Amino acid sequence: MSTNDTDPLEAVRTRLEDEIPDDLVVSRVAYEGPKLVVYTETPKKFAERDGLIRRLASILRKRITVRPAAGVQLDPAEAKGKILSLIPDDAGITNLEFYPATGEVLIEAEKPGLVIGRRASTLREITQEVGWTPEVLRTPPMESSTVDNVRNFLMQERDDRRDFLERVGQEIHREPDGDTEWVRVTTLGCCREVGRAAFVLSTPETRVLIDCGDKPGAEGEVPYLQVPEANPIADLDAVVLTHAHLDHSALLPLLFKYGYDGPIYTTEPTRDLMGLLQLDYLDVAAKEGRTPPYASEMVREELKHTITVDYGDVTDIAPDIKLTFHNAGHILGSAVTHFHIGDGFHNVVFSGDIHHTDTRLFNGAANDFPRVETLVMESTYGRRDDYQTDQDDSERNLIELIGETAANDGTVVIPAFAVGRSQELMLVLEEAMREGKLPTMPIYLDGMIREATAIHTAYPEFLRDGLRDRILHDEENPFLAEQFQQVDGGQEMREDVAGGEPCVILSTSGMVTGGPIMSWLELLGGDPDNRLIFVGYQAQGTLGRRIQSGRREIPFSDRGGRSEQLTLRLDVQSVSGFSGHADRQGLEDFVGTMNPRPEEVICVHGDEASTDQFSSGLYQEFGMRTYAPRNLETFRFD
């Protein structure tokens, strides 16, 4: 090292001090992942200078957070009293913790809005009065063990995480080696198939992995992580997760087994949901006698390395790459992911999975960007004839089918993903019963549906406006309606339910690849008065797809583990229009109304016919370059 080398962070501090008035004192600067944290002994003066932080952020081209330096904080006991006096009682504070190492105080409350105050006025008051920086979390209106566990775990790992975030920050803000001369995308999975989403986005400086999922119905088919573009895994600069579904997230923990030690960027709800789904994934593998690809310890590693980013926050994830998440309308926390590369050199958007129009749960997917040249686009319903019924018609149809079954004393069973479609159906059924379109009857939630629903209530900001407000008022929270009953009594309870009054059962797995839905088919499948209703996409190779296509003899393991055949006699129906995915028209509209219009579209996440037909459709409709690649191909943009 030459003697001219200075600590780059020291250089940032010098630069910062040059820019601020002399009466502001900076005691320390530190990276916390993408953010630069400025510790000051004069926090009030910082706060008084209107626009100073914004100006510094723009000069240094970094996100900046100012916190009072150690030593200016009140003693925690005293601070606690002060804080409680500043926050209205209605806020419902459930937890208050002080972290001397960073000068932060964590405030968990049922109504975080009241903690924050109008235009964050209460937060500012707290900082100025007690010298601690408040961090506010919502206490979920429905208790969620996932949310609790994740938060507790992260609190417990707080010191380790601080070191991790500092290391990541230094990597992000390193001097780049040179200009961006090219951008490449390599497909490690998810091409001409639905499943094992995984893409490498690379530049001469940086390698980012986007998603790392499994393939439902084809356990052996995992992303091609062994190819040179992804290796060494340990040297990847960042991992980005578009949403929690297992076909995007299942194998992320594996990266840590392979030595990865860097950040995973995703939204806050996705972080919690992926943990829930991955632990269940391990559970299912164990129950089916398969060797899980990683231990649950790796899920904790992954959580420890997760950096959450809100929709709309432009975030540096490498010297030459800025990431921005946008609402995708598909499931809670799902993101359309925008990469701005090399200071105006190129912009790539990964759609992830999207729903183009508004649903009961979410606003439609965002498709408005400062710039976009390349779009990597899902094509689940990309065939020419993949048009779904209107949601209104679908709802009427579903309600009619359920009403009919109930009138015949039958029971309706609906295989559903725990995350997304279940909550949408709960909203439909709750409304229909409230408005008298359906007789009120029990709706049993089996598998992780209740838990997933609780997570939704922890992040109402990610839901549609009207729904958010209803969730925040207990008496109107549709998810708390009495008819929703958790199946928490195991097989015995299922037998009781199956032998009892007409009801509706929502059960995982959504593609009938295992889970409690298997028990329900066994208990209810023999009676022609019962009804099985598919409401979501059934991937090729799954039992759900086979039943949907007419198969009625299905393999079954009895209690003793022997394999039997079960003949389904119940009525089988499919109701489209509830998918979390855009249909062909929605996909086309998403691309066609995208602003600006991308120059090239890479169609993935659909079977061969879907990606092919969607790709040529887009070309014919809009004249852009389109591709339906195979796995293991690399595109280069410049």
Next chain:
Amino acid sequence: MSTNDTDPLEAVRTRLEDEIPDDLVVSRVAYEGPKLVVYTETPKKFAERDGLIRRLASILRKRITVRPAAGVQLDPAEAKGKILSLIPDDAGITNLEFYPATGEVLIEAEKPGLVIGRRASTLREITQEVGWTPEVLRTPPMESSTVDNVRNFLMQERDDRRDFLERVGQEIHREPDGDTEWVRVTTLGCCREVGRAAFVLSTPETRVLIDCGDKPGAEGEVPYLQVPEANPIADLDAVVLTHAHLDHSALLPLLFKYGYDGPIYTTEPTRDLMGLLQLDYLDVAAKEGRTPPYASEMVREELKHTITVDYGDVTDIAPDIKLTFHNAGHILGSAVTHFHIGDGFHNVVFSGDIHHTDTRLFNGAANDFPRVETLVMESTYGRRDDYQTDQDDSERNLIELIGETAANDGTVVIPAFAVGRSQELMLVLEEAMREGKLPTMPIYLDGMIREATAIHTAYPEFLRDGLRDRILHDEENPFLAEQFQQVDGGQEMREDVAGGEPCVILSTSGMVTGGPIMSWLELLGGDPDNRLIFVGYQAQGTLGRRIQSGRREIPFSDRGGRSEQLTLRLDVQSVSGFSGHADRQGLEDFVGTMNPRPEEVICVHGDEASTDQFSSGLYQEFGMRTYAPRNLETFRFD
């Protein structure tokens, strides 16, 4: 290692012994690159069993060579007498060397055919009489320092090479890890441009680099060797060179600087030509004050690692890849390269540079293969309007232009690649003068043209039938015609020539990017009676292309190294039809008559318009999938 592990070569030997009659004795088996060498104490008995070796080769699926074991050889002095008595005097033996380590005797002769005898009868006799295995080389009819140097160097390195070949053989014949599930091709250069040819062909088991050239007129633009698909360079399994031109070979020695220690497969003439051109490349770089990318030591490393393969010999280069070279008709030793991958899984052909129809020097490119699904195809003259004149018309045209200039007391200067076009022109001019269509006048060869010509005469088997015969008879060898004069007197001689009688000058470099052609332009460029005739492709960015496009003011460095402008007043003409490349029609015919027809064609080695237009032309004409990729893209086949 478990105790069950056996030496794989020992296993091969056991297998071999199971297959042969008991009276045949195998004393040792060893790999020599792709070949399995069987040393036997009973060589005569091996030779007597008709078809045994062929049968063994087919059972073991390896190329097999049988050599007498150590101990069965006569003493060299005695053997030498015996050998000389078996070979007719006419053969013109110039060298005879014994290699006890392998039991081989090297015989260099002016007429190798007489050493070999009818159906190799003389060779067999030698083996049986003296116990040494003869290896026969042709003594070139024109002395070539390159051929001499390469052969001497390889003889001197013979022991090292034996170890190297054994190591390579073990790698080639290792047990593969599993089935071939995919084949990929990554473009490291040569896309939408002419130059820096470099491709990675990879399978789950193997990575092969094909070509590694520079880009004429753009020294900084080298193949993207730094991308993951090519790294670590040291772990590449094999390198294959299609032909010696620098846009394919210039940077091969660099691989050894980066730690590569494996084989380079190419034809024998390409091995010699590439050495010649690379050393000149270093020379030019030094003269122009650029830092050469590697030292000449690396060229020696490369030679030491080169394994030559004849046209038509199917050669294992990895457990899952077989390589076969075919005549490409472009320059001496140039090869259309066929890869058979994974036991019938996929077949990829790299055209390299081709000439589709016969020329004076070569037969047209081969396009008949057992199987081919994917073709990586040159597109130099791929534009819709890239039609060249018939060679007959071109020759008439050229002869007329030269005759006219001579009649006006002017001199003709023709920039030409040392390798290929120069020899073609020599044949045209020699014939025209012999037949009286042109007055006989001196034809000066400047740069490495004479040396390159001598190399052609060392490998007449690679030339067209009629030409081969003429070369083998001194009195008819067109390259030995009196009017051909080597410029071996430096600048002084050039000044004399320029001030003297009308003549023709063939000089490198072929694209006027440096070399003696610069001096000729300086000496002859000011006189409007002189003529500059372009006969070859001029790449974008080269001075040749700029002059061809009408530019007459050209930059020049005088002796003192200062930069000056030179104004060209001589007449500038272009005569098409002499290119070493197929024209648009030839390219189309090559693909259209290929047997079998490839399913997809990747168009490279042409500027953007050429690759684009050729790619859409092929699609429209033949309906196959076609691509005009960018550098750094990866295709996957399966």
